[in-house]
Amino acid sequence: MKTNPGRFFEDYSVGQVIRHAVPRTLSGGERALYHALYPARGAVYSSDEFARVCGLPQSPLDDLIVFHTVFGKTVPDISLNAVANLGYAEGRFLAPVYPGDTLQSQSEVIGLKQNSNGKSGVVYVRTTGVNQRGEAVLEYVRWVMVRKRDMSAPAPETVLPDLAKVVAPADLVVPGGLTFDGYDFELAGEPYRLGDYAVGEVIEHVDGVTVEEAEHMLATRLWQNTAKVHFDATNRADGRRLIYGGHVISLARALSFNGLANAQMIVAINGGAHANPCFAGMTVRAWSEVLDKVETGVPGVGAIRLRLVATSGTGTALRDADGKYAPEVLLDLDYWALMPV
Amino acid sequence: MKTNPGRFFEDYSVGQVIRHAVPRTLSGGERALYHALYPARGAVYSSDEFARVCGLPQSPLDDLIVFHTVFGKTVPDISLNAVANLGYAEGRFLAPVYPGDTLQSQSEVIGLKQNSNGKSGVVYVRTTGVNQRGEAVLEYVRWVMVRKRDMSAPAPETVLPDLAKVVAPADLVVPGGLTFDGYDFELAGEPYRLGDYAVGEVIEHVDGVTVEEAEHMLATRLWQNTAKVHFDATNRADGRRLIYGGHVISLARALSFNGLANAQMIVAINGGAHANPCFAGMTVRAWSEVLDKVETGVPGVGAIRLRLVATSGTGTALRDADGKYAPEVLLDLDYWALMPV
């Protein structure tokens, strides 16, 4: 059989390195589509002129374009037979990506644990996205639950990676040359700087977007993500297409402009959970909670740690009385973004 | 509250200048999306080679890309609390915009009139779009009805701007270097020149497009237009998303290629009314009436003044017996376009 059946749990071993197909050159076309698919308005990612005032050679591609592109390549090798996408950790954006750059990605298996039912197991991978000069632009750890092909295959030795709960401020990479010295708050859309946010503050981002099938499929294909469940309505018993979790991340991040316009560039993803599935027809809203604020090594450039929650309901409920995610919560993401001090 | 509540009627004063966020660099990506969203086929905006024969350095971005980009930036400051978008006047395209250019916009309040009910008022703004060299590329006047935050706020002095019914031919700006001397009518798609059109002539544009939710949302987001009603199906009692009026303008203009293929570049918008709301599922058609024809200062380059009507029905009815717009009329736009004499 020449088609790709995907890897099963027993096909992974700790230390294994997988180079993912297919390298991808990104252009202004991907940016235009990103901005048509999500209400993204961050000034650094919208304007060459604004980016230059911030010390960059031109406007980079949105941080999450890079994430989705690198992630998409891993799907045929990592998550084609995944039952669930369990979590993210230690995500760091290491260098901006510009139109014309070509990305490819590879993953190293860093942990394995068979489930007690013997039918599946958890695979931990550290994925790295690399540009055409061999420079790493993004790395992150993801773990997924993967089915076994052969239920009688022996369990591998359990290896659980030691993962940081939060990327340490000292490990955040500020893009070379970045400065907020000439930052124009009026053009950026809001007057608030790092000092205006308080830890514990909650921001409801007001706007909502009702999602269409065509939109999430355009987005998911653009990242060359091949998971059947996103495209094939005959794949689930209920005839619904599951929306790629990254689509919800991008929607929520874009909606968070309204209240966090100056949280310009994501530099780290500390963790994340796709709490409940998202389907077309839902109206997605978002709220954020300020978790931390720090200065970076670059004067004037601070970092704000945010919890970003996407919901198919209204309000800012996160968990039920018994501590489980409320049924309307779609995403709970923990990340660091750069902001003028 | 850090999110943008939008301005209310009492927040405006005559002479006030508002710089709008977020500047935007446009690329071939926006052009490709524009041509995927609308059946646009104007040769100057389709082909670098055709544009060069017409004396331009390359194919500019479609005139209405510029309009939507400049307009979109004004929404958070001008029309977030608008009850109605009442009209346009004195619109002029002042310079072509090319891939790589960055646009920003600003508006000056030029008129105010509180409504007799004391609950809202009309705000007149003159908006200017500017490129990265500080050159104005577009200006237009728009007036909107905006709610008051505080019903007891005193009415401002009424100031009504003196607006031209039509942009005078002498005020039309022909792009520098433009020539139709080598114009290839066959490649442009139709043989008709300015002399072939008669004032009063009506052209039914034949084609129709049934509109989908995903399409108008992609378009409206691309222009960074943030008005909730376009995206959030929970925002109206009837659960319908209102389609951005500019989407209807672009649809109708593109449909008008069939019969007006040589009306190459819009140079002025004399006026316009969004007569009735447009919703997904409607099949939009268009017809045009020739209102005037003039020569410009550039030999061989004429200007045709057109009424462009978009309709959700068929035929060319504009008004009911009592003089009101017929219920199927969506748009009544009055503009000047350049055409070979």
Add this chain to the structure above:
Amino acid sequence: MKTNPGRFFEDYSVGQVIRHAVPRTLSGGERALYHALYPARGAVYSSDEFARVCGLPQSPLDDLIVFHTVFGKTVPDISLNAVANLGYAEGRFLAPVYPGDTLQSQSEVIGLKQNSNGKSGVVYVRTTGVNQRGEAVLEYVRWVMVRKRDMSAPAPETVLPDLAKVVAPADLVVPGGLTFDGYDFELAGEPYRLGDYAVGEVIEHVDGVTVEEAEHMLATRLWQNTAKVHFDATNRADGRRLIYGGHVISLARALSFNGLANAQMIVAINGGAHANPCFAGMTVRAWSEVLDKVETGVPGVGAIRLRLVATSGTGTALRDADGKYAPEVLLDLDYWALMPV
């Protein structure tokens, strides 16, 4: 009447050459949209770096972008009054097309045959796509059934072109400089080279895509294809929009990556039939049959001849017991693609 009524059968004569409007400059925007609309992943068309290793200056635009662009221009002149799109033959891709290139197309009428009912006839055209340097990039023969305007018009002399059943291997054009010597199978996505495929082998491509109205309309507009039936839901008695046959070709070709990842570039289209109409809501799948394998004049570069079938069902049934296409078969395409030997 200034709008285009399209040509009728009696408007064509053998030897007639029609230059089609409107020339089109393509950019990275068209590529990004193509990859959002179809799950295309071919490495040569995805990565500048991969293309350079294969001896090309950068990643060309997908072969079918070129086909659709050239084809779209012919619609207003050839198939506006077509009753049916009957077939393709002698299609050859003659030179790669890169972002920034401008394409136009022209057709020569090479055959005519009035139907026995006297109401319509078959028109054969050879269409050539040309770039801004006047170089032919694609040529193909298409024949369509076109209505007569005047049923009493006399029948033209019947001329039936002599068309090759298959483009001869010696006539396949390998792009200048192409080499697979440094080909990286891992990055390309699959290990299979020409020698790994057997004539007669059938590959089911596993994945399926449920089609949305917005998607096929975005695609069809992008190619400036103006056929009403694709856009106007009021155009057919059943209120359904017919999906452009080329949309199905691109979907099927992209799905065939899974099993044919190294069938990198289409160089010829030997024939094709749109067996049954495709409508939104269908889930499209694809399977391929290997029809032939040959070496080209370039060492290491082979060509594989494939039957590509798109289906709205499952499985690989092609014809009913009586030899007619099975009702779920949408497309039966016969083409040559280049593959490492």
